[in-house]
Amino acid sequence: MNKESVIDGWFLLLAAVVPVSIAGTSLLYFPLIGLYILLGAWTFRQWPPHWGVVEKTFLCFWLISLLSALFGMNPWISRIRLGKDLYILILVLLGAYLAQENRNTQLTKVFMMSAILTAAFGIVQRIIGVDQTTNAGGTFFYLPPWLAHAPRSLVDHLSMVHGRSVGTRAHPLTYAEGLLFPLGYTLSVLAVRRSFSWKWALGQFLVLLALVFSKSRGPWIAASAMVFVVCLLNRDIVFYKRLALIYIPVALCFFAPSMRARAFSITNNKYDSNSERLEMWQAGRRMIQDHPLLGVGTGTMTQESGSYQLAARRREGPWGHLHNTYINIAAERGLLGLAAFLIFILALASELWEGYQASNADEDSKIIILTGLLCLVGWLVAGLTETVVHDSNVLMMFYFVMGLALAASRGLLKNLQRV
16 A cells, blocks of 8 residues: 555545544544644655645734734733644645645545534434433433433433534534535535435435524524525526425424524523623623734633623633634734734635636536635634634634635636646
8 A cells, every 4th residue: 555545545534534523633634734744855745735825814814813922911821722723734735635636526525424424413312302411421401211221421422412412512503513514515516516416405404404403593694694695606596496495394493482482582682692792792892992903812812801701790700702703803813813814714715716706617626616615604604603713623624625625726727727
């Protein structure tokens, strides 16, 4: 077995594991990126890294974040967040690998099939009905009699948390945000493919059902935005009929009183999680006013938020984040950091859009690039109510999918320039 076949298998395994487990992802990703850098004399020649506008704008964002850390309240604590920012290296690694190896479609399908299986697992959790206060070792709200004597570890894996499916993740929000990626892919397949794909239609149905069972309102809004964007880009009555075939059965779930109440709570300012978010955003505004340029320090929210909380909230402990990506970045890294982050996002969106406009003749590339655009929309909208840059599980999935989409876009544009 040669080195290339080992690396091919490694990437395929990584694609299968990223949607399922952050621990498994770390076991595969860190040795891979470590070897890529340490063996650079060979690997950089075999798979040269691409340093385009996207990578350069992110580097500017990271350097500003480093300055924020150095001039912030606790540089030692900041190192953790700065390290997690570098998960973007998986995007660089994928771009280098896929520029030489024609495996983009294969990796994408493996990733998405694995993500759909996690959606199905969350549905199974809902059907079984185990429910407890946390995903491991919590107090049971309900335990089916036939599982009363099962090993606790098995019961924990099958359990929901407060009536919300969590799949293979520890938290329903992490689970739901991860489902946005297979949603983006299945939407893209149904929009681009001329023939109707029952396999991916079923996959989208499972993803939507899992999203509903997660009871995660932010991802519900993000998913709606993704559907709206793909409908704008593909104004085709046949496509709309395909979506209706999938969405009408899922919509019936909201006839259940608990689901309907959960949906209506989105606009209720008196609902505790909503009112706390409003308090967080006000606290973030005050942090920005006090530290406008570089913020309180990258990754120091837990240490600094207590002094900005109301007395009643302070008793519950400090906030680790502010449930809004943009306010959180501005509060921690200042307005300079937020501006750099938005420029990075704009560069990423622009490059994907350029590839999408040029992809009409290549169906597979168009699907992957459209997936990237839709997932970017979903991730950004989810960031309005969650600090998505803080969740390692979601961040790794995001950079993996963006790496696939950028590689497809760059490969397509490069080939067109040769013609």
